[in-house]
Each structure stands twice: as C-alpha cells, then as structure tokens.
C-alpha cells in the first residue's frame with residue numbers, strides 16, 4: 001500500500017501547490033497564476049493547424065479542454081513525483097520545485113507580464129508543494145519507532161524495511177491520515193480564499209460595466225430595412241444576439257477591465273500629437289452606430305465563426321487624423337496600426353483601409369449594451385471588410401502607428417497573412433447536412449457576406465444542374481451579410497445543394513478550395529440531403 005500513499009502524497013502536494021499559488025496570485029496578479037500562465041504559453045506555442053483543429057473540434061469549449069488537459073498532466077506528474085519521493089525523498093521535492101520554475105518562467109514570459117514579480121505565485125506554490133510532499137512521504141513510508149513495537153513481536157525484521165507483515169503497524173497511519181487531512185483542508189481553504197480574492201478584482205470591472213450609460217449616438221444606424229429579414233425557419237437571424245455571437249481569442253481567462261481605470265494611448269510613427277484617452281473621454285467624442293458583420297479567418301467554408309451586430313463606437317479615422325496621422329496615400333509615414341490589448345495580444349491593421357472612409361470603430365457598445373466582457377469590454381476595434389485577427393482587437397489599451405516592415409503582430413508571427421480582407425462567402429443554413437426533407441417545395445436558405453463590397457447575387461445549384469438565382473433579402477449595408485432563400489422543387493433521392501455569391505464588384509465567389517491559413521478559406525459550401 002505504500003505506493004498508493006506515496007501517490008496520494010504527490011497529488012496532495014500538487015493541490016497544495018496550486019492552492020497556495022492561487023492565493024498568492026491574488027496578491028500579485030490573477031494572470032500570474034501558474035495554470036493561466038502555462039495555459040497561455042501553451043496556446044501561444046500551439047501550431048496554427050492544431051489550434052484550428054481545436055477550434056473546429058471543441059469550439060467555444062477549447063479553453064476548458066486545455067485547462068482539463070493541463071490538470072490531467074499535472075495530476076500524472078504529481079503521482080509520478082509521489083512515487084519518486086518514496087525512494088528518493090529529496091528528488092521528489094526537487095521535481096516539484098522544477099515544475100514551479102516552469103510555471104514561473106511561463107508567467108514572466110507572458111506578453112502581459114508586469115515583471116519578475118509574476119514568478120512569485122508559482123515559486124510560492126512550488127515551495128509549499130515540496131514541503132508537503134517531503135512531510136507526507138515521510139509519514140507514508142517510514143515506520144515510526146515510537147509507535148511500532150511490531151518487528152520484535154512478529155520476528156526478525158530489518159527496521160529500515162517494515163515489510164508486508166509490519167504494514168499494519170509499521171507506519172504512522174494516524175500521523176499520515178492527520179497530515180494528509182490537514183493538507184487537504186488547508187489547500188481547499190487557501191484555494192477558495194484565493195479564488196474569492198481574485199474575484200473581487202473582477203467585481204470592480206463588473207461594477208464599472210454596470211455603471212456605463214451609453215450616450216445616444218450622434219449618427220444612429222438607419223433602421224434595418226424590413227425586407228432584410230427573411231422568415232425562413234432555420235436561417236441565421238439577421239442580427240446575432242450577443243449571447244450567440246461567436247467568440248475567438250487566446251484569453252484563457254476573460255480579461256475583466258475596470259472602465260474607470262482604463263486608458264487608451266495613441267502614439268508612434270507619424271503621430272504629431274500623441275494622446276491618452278479615458279473611457280469618458282471616448283464617450284464624450286460623439287458616437288456613431290453601425291451594423292457590421294464580423295468574420296474570423298479561421299472560419300471554414302460553411303462554418304459558424306461569423307456574426308452580425310449593431311455596434312456603437314468612436315470613428316477611429318477622426319481620432320487618428322486629430323493625432324496627426326495621415327494615410328500612406330497622403331504621404332503618411334505609417335502603413336500599419338498595431339492595437340495592443342490588456343492581455344498582450346497584438347493585432348496589425350492597414351492604416352490605408354482604416355482611413356479610407358469605411359466605418360472603422362473603437363466600439364463601446366454591441367447590440368444596445370456595453371460590450372460584453374467576452375467581446376472586449378470596455379473598448380474594442382471593429383473594421384468592416386477585414387478579418388477579426390487583423391482588425392478587431394478586444395480589450396484594447398494601446399494603439400501604435402508603425403510599418404508592416406518594422407513589426408509583425410501576433411498572428412503574423414504564426415504564419416497568417418499580414419493583410420487579410422474578408423473573402424466573399426455564402427452558407428446554407430437550412431436544410432442541415434444529411435437532413436431528410438419530404439419531396440415537394442423545400443426552402444433552401446442561408447446568409448452570404450462580402451463586407452465592404454456588398455453581396456449582389458446568390459445562386460444555388462442542385463447536383464450538377466445549372467446555377468439558379470436565389471431570392472436576396474434587402475441589403476442593410478454593404479458591410480453586413482445578406483440573407484437569401486431558394487424554393488427548391490425537391491425530388492426523391494440523394495441531392496447535393498451548393499451555393500455561391502457574387503460581390504458588389506461583380507466577382508463570383510471562387511470554387512477553388514483553400515485552407516483557412518494564411519488568409520481565409522475559399523471554396524463553396526455544399527450540403528447533402530436525402531429527399532423522402
């Protein structure tokens with residue numbers, strides 16, 4: 001039974017480590033905790049293909065899966081270290097300290113690290129874990145002479161080796177159980193306290209969001225034309241509700257930023273008048289309201305990472321112009337704007353497009369409420385026509401003007417393209433793949449998007465038949481998607497439905513299939529159904 005006790009000692013040491021680290025991270029920074037730091041480092045080091053696969057397979061649960069994975073690995077390591085400690089008590093504790101160093105290295109190397117202090121939670125946790133392992137393994141494995149008269153009664157036994165017969169009385173059962181129980185209770189207490197303390201920071205942010213009153217926009221969005229919404233069951237709603245809006249980011253813990261303490265700095269090349277703005281400064285600038293469809297470059301053909309919302313925000317181009325920034329075509333010295341978030345994300349956008357008259361926004365509102373935390377509270381960028389990874393920085397706190405030659409942002413360092421306008425795409429929402437509709441008229445319907453160029457036509461093809469024009473819902477703006485529908489006279493048997501869109505410039509959506517890396521998937525969406 002000694003190995004079981006040793007393994008248990010290892011796991012308890014692991015729990016004590018994490019609990020102490022959580023508690024100490026409340027005093028340092030919640031983001032400096034080892035789980036968050038190691039998870040973040042893992043996300044940053046994951047190859048694009050694996051990340052894409054994770055997003056595809058686990059969707060919004062990808063981060064939960066990562067956390068559980070890290071915990072599983074840690075649990076395994078804890079068991080191994082417990083067993084090691086049984087033979088070499090010091091080596092086990094050294095192993096725990098080494099793991100602590102890994103956590104410390106991850107925490108101090110995070111892009112949002114504020115300095116060497118970020119190592120403290122991991123180091124403190126490791127010290128606690130090493131001590132716990134040392135003490136517990138001592139109790140689990142070594143007979144305590146004072147309590148153990150057994151060897152002399154049962155027969156000749158080496159005192160170093162209690163052996164099976166000495167098992168019952170050969171180790172300090174009561175001592176071990178008491179120590180293990182104390183460690184478990186203390187860990188639970190420290191962990192809970194740490195969580196609660198970390199939670200109070202979030203509470204300031206939640207309170208600040210609760211206090212936000214969005215002013216009425218100086219330039220409201222025109223009402224969505226009545227004909228923009230089709231009444232077809234199964235079609236994506238024209239406006240995506242905040243709770244249904246896709247979420248793609250690298251944040252293992254959603255940043256909770258206190259709007260009262262938030263500042264945005266605008267500086268860099270060609271910025272004649274650098275500024276730092278508070279949240280209230282932004283709200284005072286006069287807001288505009290626009291419907292804009294946002295798309296992720298990781299969206300597969302037919303995929304779910306696209307959504308349409310009504311945003312409220314400050315026109316970014318005006319702010320840049322006031323700071324003295326000129327677009328490259330007007331002699332400006334910077335062709336890239338790098339937006340930085342509170343969690344260290346960097347997103348690079350072309351200055352030319354940001355200032356070409358489109359509604360590039362520093363958004364503060366989404367569908368009539370302050371930005372949800374998941375979508376970037378208090379402020380994020382939204383730019384019509386550019387994929388999110390080159391335009392839509394959430395939790396933004398810094399804007400630096402530079403050049404594409406001088407700086408590669410986060411995703412560009414990971415093989416994604418520097419510039420990435422949204423590709424023309426169309427999606428069949430209904431019928432669903434492998435549906436079994438009845439013969440007769442079946443409504444085929446979905447959405448099509450080509451932000452900032454607009455969608456001028458959608459066509460549907462049944463099997464290898466001719467392309468047939470679908471009915472297009474009215475256009476809201478060329479920055480939003482358009483619903484479409486096609487009443488199909490469905491005949492019995494298996495059929496393949498394919499869709500293609502034409503953008504506002506007359507260009508037809510290509511049939512050429514490409515992967516999402518480096519600048520967005522192309523190709524046409526098909527759905528196979530069996531008509532009964």
Ligand SMILES: Nc1nc2c(c(=O)[nH]1)N[C@H]1C(S)=C(S)[C@@H](COP(=O)(O)O)O[C@H]1N2
Pocket residue numbers: 245246247248249250251294295296297341342343345347374375376387388389392393394395
């Ligand atoms: N700070 C930060 N901003 C970010 C990201 C991120 O990982 N971190 N991801 C970007 C990507 S890839 C996309 S597609 C959009 C998604 O915005 P949403 O999650 O609000 O839909 O946010 C962008 N902004």
Ligand SMILES: [Mo]
Pocket residue numbers: 248295296297298387388389
């Ligand atoms: Mo994205």
